[in-house]
Amino acid sequence: MPDALILSAARTPIGRARKGSLTSVDAYQLAEIAVGAAVERSQIPGADLDDLFLAESLQGGGVIGRNIAVRLGMTNVPGVAINRHCASGATAVQLAAATIMAGMADVIVAGGTESASTMPRLTKVAPGAQEPTPWSPQSHPDAPGIPAFDMSVTIGENTARLHDVTREQADA
The missing domain is CATH 3.40.47.10 (Thiolase/Chalcone synthase)
Structure with a gap:
């Protein structure tokens, strides 16, 4: 079995979503x-x-x-x-x-690669609603002992907020 070797590495600076010099870099x-x-x-x-x-x-x-x-x-x-x-x-x-x-x-x-500052934003009309509201795919459903909100925090503040909006609509 051949070995797998890392021959080089490169990275970009870390930015904060919607703040700083990388906000317009996708x-x-x-x-x-x-x-x-x-x-x-x-x-x-x-x-x-x-x-x-x-x-x-x-x-x-x-x-x-x-x-x-x-x-x-x-x-x-x-x-x-x-x-x-x-x-x-x-x-x-x-x-x-x-x-x-x-x-x-x-x-x-x-x-x-990722850029939370430039990621596509989605809206969705919730059941019974007339107007679209912010929405993010439910990539991390609730699991026993692991609420989806906790997982959303790891993929960005905005996504976590959107999950809360979706959850509030579902609970209404």
């Missing part, structure tokens, strides 16, 4: 910066990459891995999106390592 721009730097630091030509595993949580779907590969001129790299609200970047690295160790690929770029 997850795609952040990913482009970090992935581009990691590939450059690795000194592996883009043509030698087998895949790009990129995690995101709140960007509205699509294949962000392929999008970033194309933005960086690596049109031969397929790309995949991984959506697991908590620890999705770590999951991307895990899946890349497992893929390499299984002999299914040799070189994969893996990581995560």
